[in-house]
Amino acid sequence: xxxxxxxxxxxxxxxxxxxxxxxxxxxxxxxxxxxxxxxxxxxxxxxxxxxxxxxxxxxxxxxxxxxxxxxxxxxxxxxxxxxxxxxxxxxxxxxxxxxxxxxxxxxxxxxxxxxxxxxxxxxxxxxxxxxxxxxxxxxxxxxxxxxxxxxxxxxxxxxxxxxxxxxxxxxxxxxxxxxxxxxxxxxxxxxxxxxxxxxxxxxxxxxxxxxxxxxxxxxxxxxxxxxxxxxxxxxxxxxxxxxxxxxxxxxxxxxxxxxxxxxxxxxxxxxxxxxxxxxxxxxxxxxxxxxxxxxxxxxxxxxxxxxxxxxxxxxxxxxxxxxxxxxxxxxxxxxxxxxxxxxxxxxxxxxxxxxxxxxxxxxxxxxxxxxxxxxxxxxxxxxxxxxxxxxxxxxxxxxxxxxxxxxxxxxxxxxxxxxxxxxxxxxxxxxxxxxxxxxxxxxxxxxxxxxxxxxxxxxx
Numbered sequence: 001x002x003x004x005x006x007x008x009x010x011x012x013x014x015x016x017x018x019x020x021x022x023x024x025x026x027x028x029x030x031x032x033x034x035x036x037x038x039x040x041x042x043x044x045x046x047x048x049x050x051x052x053x054x055x056x057x058x059x060x061x062x063x064x065x066x067x068x069x070x071x072x073x074x075x076x077x078x079x080x081x082x083x084x085x086x087x088x089x090x091x092x093x094x095x096x097x098x099x100x101x102x103x104x105x106x107x108x109x110x111x112x113x114x115x116x117x118x119x120x121x122x123x124x125x126x127x128x129x130x131x132x133x134x135x136x137x138x139x140x141x142x143x144x145x146x147x148x149x150x151x152x153x154x155x156x157x158x159x160x161x162x163x164x165x166x167x168x169x170x171x172x173x174x175x176x177x178x179x180x181x182x183x184x185x186x187x188x189x190x191x192x193x194x195x196x197x198x199x200x201x202x203x204x205x206x207x208x209x210x211x212x213x214x215x216x217x218x219x220x221x222x223x224x225x226x227x228x229x230x231x232x233x234x235x236x237x238x239x240x241x242x243x244x245x246x247x248x249x250x251x252x253x254x255x256x257x258x259x260x261x262x263x264x265x266x267x268x269x270x271x272x273x274x275x276x277x278x279x280x281x282x283x284x285x286x287x288x289x290x291x292x293x294x295x296x297x298x299x300x301x302x303x304x305x306x307x308x309x310x311x312x313x314x315x316x317x318x319x320x321x322x323x324x325x326x327x328x329x330x331x332x333x334x335x336x337x338x339x340x341x342x343x344x345x346x347x348x349x350x351x352x353x354x355x356x357x358x359x360x361x362x363x364x365x366x367x368x369x370x371x372x373x374x375x376x377x378x379x380x381x382x383x384x385x386x387x388x389x390x391x392x393x394x395x396x397x398x399x400x401x402x403x404x405x406x407x408x409x410x411x412x413x414x415x416x417x418x419x420x421x422x423x424x425x426x427x428x429x430x431x432x433x434x435x436x437x438x439x440x441x442x443x444x445x446x447x448x449x450x451x452x453x454x455x456x457x458x459x460x
Contacts, residue, residue: 001293001317003041004162007072008032009063009091010045011083012055013122020117021080022051024104028078028145035154039162039316043070053080060090067095074161077137079103082122085129093133098161098444101127102140102150136444159314159437164444166265166313170198170306173259176205176270178300184424185268187302191382196445200302201262205270209278211254216247223253230288233347236357238364244280248361251278252285259294266309267296271344281361286323286344287402295321297426298344307377307428310386314373314438319431320346322367322402326418326425329411336394336407337414339374339429345402349431359400367404369393373434374406377447380422384447387423388435389414404429412459413452420457 008029012021033042046052048062067075074097077088083103092099103119120142130137138160140153178185192198215223227249231237237245259267267289271282286296295312297304301323308321315321322345330336343362350356356365376387389408396405406429408414417423435451442449 001039001312003039004074004158004165005041005043005070005072006074006076006158006161007043007067007070007095008045008076008078009067009088010053010078010080011088011126012053012080013082013084014055016081016117018051018053021053024080024117025051025053025078028104031145031151032076032154035151036158036316040158043067043072054087054091055084057086057090060087060094063091064094067091072097073165074098074100074157076100079119079123079126081117081119083119083126085122085126088126089129089133089135092130092135092137096135098157098164099130099135099137100140100154100157101130101137102153103142105142105144138440156437156440159316159434160440160444162313162316163310163438163441166309167196167198167445170196170266170309171262171264172198172200172302172305172309173203173262173264173267174200174300174302175203175208175255175258175267176300179270179272182299185299185301185304185426188379188382189302191379192302192306195384198306201264203258203262205278207258208251208254211257212247212250212278215253216250223250226253234357235355238357239360240358244361247280248284251280251282252288255282255285255296256289256292256294259289266294266305266312268300268302268305269296269298270300271298283343283362284358287346287363290322290344291320291346291348293317295323295428296344297323298341299426301426303376303378304426304428307375310377310438310441311373311375311428311430311434314434314441315430315432320348321428321430322346322349324427324429326427330394330396330405333394333396333407335409335411336396336405337411338396338399338403339406339427340399340401340403342401363402364400365402366398367393367402368431370431371433372404372406372429372431373438375428375430375434375438376423376426378422378424383422385422385450386438386442386445386447387417387450388438389452390433390435408452410452413456416459417450417452417456419459
């Protein structure tokens, strides 16, 4: 996954102490540099503003030019003191990217000896100006840089910005068509392009067939090594010959080749019935490619593929995603639901204490224990919604395919929300808690955020 490029423009009041402002900057920059350096590239203004702090109108364009040259995805406006509202708004208004506002909590009130920083006061003034300029911004409550409040809020903003970055120019591969009976997965390709810039790129199943044959016949070192590694990590392989296992590996490599050739970040696959003509099903390959950061939805679900791409961005590499059917309620636990699909869940998410294998092209394993975020991007009548909610795994009866039992605080509320829509039985899941980041991203994407309990229509 590409790193998020974050422009950092500290703000100070022109007549307040530069020394005090720099002291604050040094404290929060040390903290910021330590938050997700694996996923974030920081761009500072040290070379265009005194001490890397903006406070003069004349420097606005210099800061903007530097950030545009660096192609920043998001902007951080930390206030070192009261700040200059015109400078902060001038920078943000010209960039129009997700913008985070925050300032460190002042330690003491003003005294007769000197003027205090009044950081909170200045922020409240500046955010009014940001709003007048039409800048959508995020905010972390006035708090010390070395506090959990700031650090958690900052990472949530990074995740939300990643989601927004992922949506811009997103390309979704459509391999084949949707299965004829699945009217529920119908999406509006034109609207996705017009509203969000999301492009759906068709890839014929015949292309996948051709690539699979080429890979199987060429028998490259990469291909042979993959067969060995793939077979070696599974506890069992049922109802499949060595030739079928090899073909499955070739099919997986063929799908990856076709998807990456089109510069797509996710895909929707017509996994049945036409793939049965390819001497196998792609279920295992879906999980394998999702583990490589290329999530794939089943049954030609384009909106599902967009959902996976957005959730993938929110995780910032912390978890692979799984694409599940909402199937049945737990036979004993009223607040638990079976998240299941025939066999495409990523191998990395399996419960390592239990056996994992394949039965007739389908994965056979239960997912691990932990917190899970469920997500769905969908629409009806031209209105787009981003749904998210959180829960945890729980114990339940063993079943076929790949699955996990998911427990919420109130499943009936979830079920009513999903039934009244505009959703279907497909959801994306990932390990971790990302609902707050998705909620924040929805504001920037100009879509409605939805979650169980919000504007709830009740069942009878």
